[in-house]
Amino acid sequence: MNYDLLIVGGGPAGLTAAIHARARDKSVLVISNDPLSSPLCKAPAMANYPGLPGVTGRELVERLVKQARDLGAEFRQGRALSVMPMGKSVMVSVENDAVEGRAVILTPGVSRAAPLNGEAELLGRGVSYCATCDGMFYRGKSVVCAGDAPNFEEEVEFLRSIGCQVEVKRLAGLSILGGDGVTGVRNAKGEETPCQGVFLLRASIAPAQLAPGLETEGGYIKVDGRMATNLPGVYAAGDCTGQPLQLAKAVGQGQKAAHFAMEAMG
Ligand SMILES: Cc1cc2nc3c(=O)[nH]c(=O)nc-3n(C[C@H](O)[C@H](O)[C@H](O)COP(=O)(O)OP(=O)(O)OC[C@H]3O[C@@H](n4cnc5c(N)ncnc54)[C@H](O)[C@@H]3O)c2cc1C
Structure with missing residues (x-):
C-alpha cells in the first residue's frame, strides 16, 4: 500500500x-x-x-x-x-x-464542462483523456486534441513526437462521430474532420x-x-x-x- x-x-x-x-x-x-x-x-x-x-x-x-x-x-x-x-x-x-x-x-x-456528443459512447474506443497513456495506440494516425488542461501543449507535443498527425480543436460545440470506433469530429459550425482518435484533455473530469x-x-x-x-x-x-x-x-x-x-x- x-x-x-x-x-x-x-x-x-x-x-x-x-x-x-x-x-x-x-x-x-x-x-x-x-x-x-x-x-x-x-x-x-x-x-x-x-x-x-x-x-x-x-x-x-x-x-x-x-x-x-x-x-x-x-x-x-x-x-x-x-x-x-x-x-x-x-x-x-x-x-x-x-x-x-x-x-x-x-x-x-x-x-x-458538459460532456460532448459521442464522448461517453466512444470512450475507450477512440476517445481518451490522456495522451501520454494512450498515445502509442495512435502512432502514425490522425488525432484531434481539445481541452484546457494545464499540460495541454505538452500532451500535444508528445503525440506529435511519436508520429501522430494532430489537429487542435475548440471543445465548445464539438461532437465526436463514429460507431464501433471514432471516425471523426464535427465542430460548432458543422465542419467535419476525419480522425481515428480524439484526446479530450480537460483540467477536470x-x-x-x-x-x-x-x-x-x-x-x-x-x-x-x-x-x-x-x-x-x-x-x-x-x-x-x-x-x-x-x-x-x-x-x-x-x-x-x-x-x-x-x-x-x-
Ligand atoms: C472567482 C471565485 C470567487 C469565489 N468567491 C467565493 C467567496 O467569496 N466565498 C465563498 O464561500 N466561496 C467562493 N467561491 C467558491 C469557492 O471557491 C468554492 O466553493 C471552493 O473553492 C470549493 O472548494 P473545493 O476544494 O471543493 O474545489 P476547488 O476549489 O474547485 O478545487 C478543486 C481542485 O481540484 C483540481 N482537480 C479537479 N479535477 C482534478 C483531477 N481529475 N485531477 C487532479 N486535480 C483535479 C482542480 O484543478 C482544483 O485545483 C469562489 C469561487 C470562484 C471561482
Whole structure:
C-alpha cells in the first residue's frame, strides 16, 4: 500500500482533508492540478470566509498548501484519470502512473464542462483523456486534441513526437462521430474532420467518468452523512457534492470526509 489516504483535488476541501489526516499521522498524497491554477486564486477577496475577512483566493490556497506540506502531506501534480476500488484499497491513476491508498477522498470541485456528443459512447474506443497513456495506440494516425488542461501543449507535443498527425480543436460545440470506433469530429459550425482518435484533455473530469459506477445526482457526487459515496473506500467533499458551492462548506466537508475515512481504517 502506498498511502493511507489519497486525495484527488488540491482545493480547500482536499487540502483541509490532508491537514486533518496528517494531524492524525496518516500518510497522505494529494493528487492535483497545480492548486494555484484554480479559478478561486483569481478571487480578489473572500468577504464571507470566517475569521479571515478579505483574504484573497490565492493567499488562502497558498496558506492551505503550506500548512498541508508543513504537516507532511505529499503532493503529486497531475490529473487523476480514474479511481478504482479494489476491495481493501483504492487505486488512482495519475497521468500514466498509478498509486494505491486505503481510501480516497474526491475533491475535484465542479466540472464546468458538459460532456460532448459521442464522448461517453466512444470512450475507450477512440476517445481518451490522456495522451501520454494512450498515445502509442495512435502512432502514425490522425488525432484531434481539445481541452484546457494545464499540460495541454505538452500532451500535444508528445503525440506529435511519436508520429501522430494532430489537429487542435475548440471543445465548445464539438461532437465526436463514429460507431464501433471514432471516425471523426464535427465542430460548432458543422465542419467535419476525419480522425481515428480524439484526446479530450480537460483540467477536470466529470465524476462519473473519473470513477465508473459512482452514483451522482444532477452531476454532483451523492454522499451520505459520513461523506461516503456508494463505492467502497471512496469519499467525496466540497463543491463536487453539490450546493452550496462555498468555501466554508468545502472545508467542513473535507474535515468530515478525512475523519470518517480514518475512522473506517480503524
Ligand atoms: C472567482 C471565485 C470567487 C469565489 N468567491 C467565493 C467567496 O467569496 N466565498 C465563498 O464561500 N466561496 C467562493 N467561491 C467558491 C469557492 O471557491 C468554492 O466553493 C471552493 O473553492 C470549493 O472548494 P473545493 O476544494 O471543493 O474545489 P476547488 O476549489 O474547485 O478545487 C478543486 C481542485 O481540484 C483540481 N482537480 C479537479 N479535477 C482534478 C483531477 N481529475 N485531477 C487532479 N486535480 C483535479 C482542480 O484543478 C482544483 O485545483 C469562489 C469561487 C470562484 C471561482
